[in-house]
Amino acid sequence: xxxxxxxxxxxxxxxxxxALAGVSLNVPRGVVFGLLGPNGAGKSTLVKSLLxxxxxxxCRGELLGKPIGHRATLxxxxxxxxxxxxxxxxxxxxxxxxxxxxxxxxxxVAKRRAGExxxxxxxxxxxxxxxxxxxxxxxxxxxxxxxxVNDPELLILDEPTDGVxxxxxxxxxxxxxxxxxxxxxxxxxxxxxxxxxxxxxxxAILAKGKIVASGSITELTRRGHRYELRTxxxxxxxxxxxxxxNGWEVAGDRLVLEAESAATVQPAIDALREAKVVIRExxxxxxxxxxxxxxxxxxxxxxxxx
Amino acid sequence: MRVFWTLLVDSLRLLRARALFWITLVISxxxxxxxxxxxxxxxxxxxxxxxxxxxxxxxRAGTQAAELFYLGLFSKFIVGLWLxxxxxxxxxxxxxxxxxxxxxxxxxxxxxxxxxxxxxxxLYKYIGSLLFVVLQVGLFCAIVFFAVRWRVGTWxxxxxxxxxxxxxxxxxxxxxxxxxxVKTRSVLPAILAGILIWFASWVGQKGxxxxxxxxxxxxxxxxxxxxxxxxxxxxxxxxVWLMACLPKTGETVNLMDRHVVVGGKTGFSNSxxxxxxMGMESTPEESVDQAIARHSTLYIIGTSLIFEAVxxxxxxxxxxxxxx
Numbered sequence: 001x002x003x004x005x006x007x008x009x010x011x012x013x014x015x016x017x018x019a020l021a022g023v024s025l026n027v028p029r030g031v032v033f034g035l036l037g038p039n040g041a042g043k044s045t046l047v048k049s050l051l052x053x054x055x056x057x058x059c060r061g062e063l064l065g066k067p068i069g070h071r072a073t074l075x076x077x078x079x080x081x082x083x084x085x086x087x088x089x090x091x092x093x094x095x096x097x098x099x100x101x102x103x104x105x106x107x108x109v110a111k112r113r114a115g116e117x118x119x120x121x122x123x124x125x126x127x128x129x130x131x132x133x134x135x136x137x138x139x140x141x142x143x144x145x146x147x148x149v150n151d152p153e154l155l156i157l158d159e160p161t162d163g164v165x166x167x168x169x170x171x172x173x174x175x176x177x178x179x180x181x182x183x184x185x186x187x188x189x190x191x192x193x194x195x196x197x198x199x200x201x202x203x204a205i206l207a208k209g210k211i212v213a214s215g216s217i218t219e220l221t222r223r224g225h226r227y228e229l230r231t232x233x234x235x236x237x238x239x240x241x242x243x244x245x246n247g248w249e250v251a252g253d254r255l256v257l258e259a260e261s262a263a264t265v266q267p268a269i270d271a272l273r274e275a276k277v278v279i280r281e282x283x284x285x286x287x288x289x290x291x292x293x294x295x296x297x298x299x300x301x302x303x304x305x306x
Numbered sequence: 307m308r309v310f311w312t313l314l315v316d317s318l319r320l321l322r323a324r325a326l327f328w329i330t331l332v333i334s335x336x337x338x339x340x341x342x343x344x345x346x347x348x349x350x351x352x353x354x355x356x357x358x359x360x361x362x363x364x365x366r367a368g369t370q371a372a373e374l375f376y377l378g379l380f381s382k383f384i385v386g387l388w389l390x391x392x393x394x395x396x397x398x399x400x401x402x403x404x405x406x407x408x409x410x411x412x413x414x415x416x417x418x419x420x421x422x423x424x425x426x427x428x429l430y431k432y433i434g435s436l437l438f439v440v441l442q443v444g445l446f447c448a449i450v451f452f453a454v455r456w457r458v459g460t461w462x463x464x465x466x467x468x469x470x471x472x473x474x475x476x477x478x479x480x481x482x483x484x485x486x487x488v489k490t491r492s493v494l495p496a497i498l499a500g501i502l503i504w505f506a507s508w509v510g511q512k513g514x515x516x517x518x519x520x521x522x523x524x525x526x527x528x529x530x531x532x533x534x535x536x537x538x539x540x541x542x543x544x545x546v547w548l549m550a551c552l553p554k555t556g557e558t559v560n561l562m563d564r565h566v567v568v569g570g571k572t573g574f575s576n577s578x579x580x581x582x583x584m585g586m587e588s589t590p591e592e593s594v595d596q597a598i599a600r601h602s603t604l605y606i607i608g609t610s611l612i613f614e615a616v617x618x619x620x621x622x623x624x625x626x627x628x629x630x
Contacts, residue, residue, distance in 0.1 A: 071421050
């Protein structure tokens with residue numbers, strides 16, 4: 001089966017500014033995919049290019065097995081834009097039914113699905129109230145409901161937890177997980193790394209219009225895997241030179257080594273024990289997504305915030 | 307069709323939510339009721355459902371002059387003034403924000419991410435906005451339809467010609483409003499552009515009329531055949547060319563005169579109506595009526611629709627190519 005999103009080459013230039021510099025990306029079906037990047041990295045531009053909301057300068061790739069831009073395929077996609085705004089004269093139910101109508105969902109199905117989706121996002125009680133009376137979080141929930149109404153194969157969420165309270169964030173996370181359990185693909189654009197880390201199977205980091213890292217979270221965080229040793233008192237000077245030669249960073253009572261497995265650390269432990277140095281702590285240091293993100297962004301000269 | 311109905315229902319909901327729509331509708335209904343209150347007695351005219359009575363030897367119940375007068379009031383004052391100026395003005399103000407709101411950040415993303423082409427979205431949204439005028443004028447004409455039956459004694463469906471004609475005038479102007487709205491995403495410049503074109507069209511038409519009178523009519527009713535006022539005629543020809551490029555708002559509304567049925571005949575005599583207003587017998591002066599109706603329906607509507615198509619084509623082109 002083809003990938004949910006397969007971008008071979010995507011470039012977007014606004015005037016003289018290159019928002020996307022030939023991005024290449026692959027999102028398998030049935031996963032939760034997180035696209036991360038600092039503000040202005042091009043995340044929304046990428047998503048909007050997939051959905052024909054903007055016209056890419058150059059684009060080769062597929063969305064659900066059809067060329068990007070194939071309009072009929074968009075019937076299988078649900079989308080929640082960043083800062084979603086809905087007409088205040090509509091009720092929550094009408095917003096969802098409007099979205100269903102544009103996606104060519106038959107009237108009877110749309111009515112049934114609207115009720116189900118509003119229930120799913122916890123908005124049933126407010127379904128017949130006008131959007132003008134909703135809080136920001138409620139609008140976001142209705143936005144999610146309208147994105148689900150056509151029973152999409154691919155759900156694209158641009159900053160889905162924007163303005164949502166902590167309880168709501170947990171519900172959105174559960175919703176994303178339930179979508180994955182149903183075999184759907186969820187593409188999340190977010191600057192909230194911790195949230196993406198909790199829910200995403202795969203991520204890509206976008207900086208200055210380029211994908212600077214991509215893969216599964218386990219795979220990415222394994223890179224640069226380190227071990228830390230702490231001793232009682234400073235590491236003896238006689239041992240330091242040897243450790244440094246073998247690639248250890250030594251500072252006071254702390255030794256750090258980048259290593260794939262714990263076996264690499266054993267000679268250092270042996271050397272310390274032989275020198276009668278008391279080992280206080282041995283720790284495996286896994287990089288968080290945040291570390292990875294900051295490194296990737298920094299190495300690409302983008303100091304923007306996440 | 308599903309998408310079309312979805313956008314049409316949305317337009318109806320949008321109208322329902324606009325206070326200006328209801329204000330205009332109530333004023334329209336009031337004006338229609340005032341019209342309904344005018345009646346005829348065996349000796350003259352009655353006002354406000356018989357509260358005021360005025361003897362008039364020409365306008366009496368059952369006469370053709372009474373029918374001409376009653377339909378003249380509708381065609382010249384209600385359609386010609388209220389519906390084609392005030393109601394359209396309010397419709398422009400009310401509908402100008404439709405496209406800027408639709409294209410706002412956070413709003414446009416959802417419709418554009420659906421399996422419907424941008425051109426269809428644009429056109430359906432445009433058609434939906436025309437509902438403002440269709441509903442206003444439709445309601446008005448329905449009341450007038452029954453008023454004519456009650457006061458004149460005939461069922462006269464020709465009064466419903468006002469619906470397409472006034473809607474056409476609105477659509478000419480609204481195309482300009484939409485073009486500027488799509489280009490600037492702002493409401494105020496769009497309204498100003500619409501009013502500017504409306505004013506230009508009105509000035510152009512009046513100018514052409516004046517030049518025509520000076521160039522071809524010695525006195526009202528006498529058409530000079532050839533040879534005189536060559537210079538004025540050249541200027542008149544230029545004004546005709548200029549007007550060919552502009553929408554004919556006034557002339558489109560005046561087409562009502564050609565389609566309304568009076569005394570079993572299609573066509574309404576302006577000269578006859580003027581004479582009635584002056585308290586004279588309604589003998590039409592054909593040369594005056596011909597001068598007023600010197601442009602064909604095809605020319606008036608055709609050239610105006612070309613103007614509208616150009617405006618809409620440009621607006622659609624910008625809308626379809628724009629990055630949101």
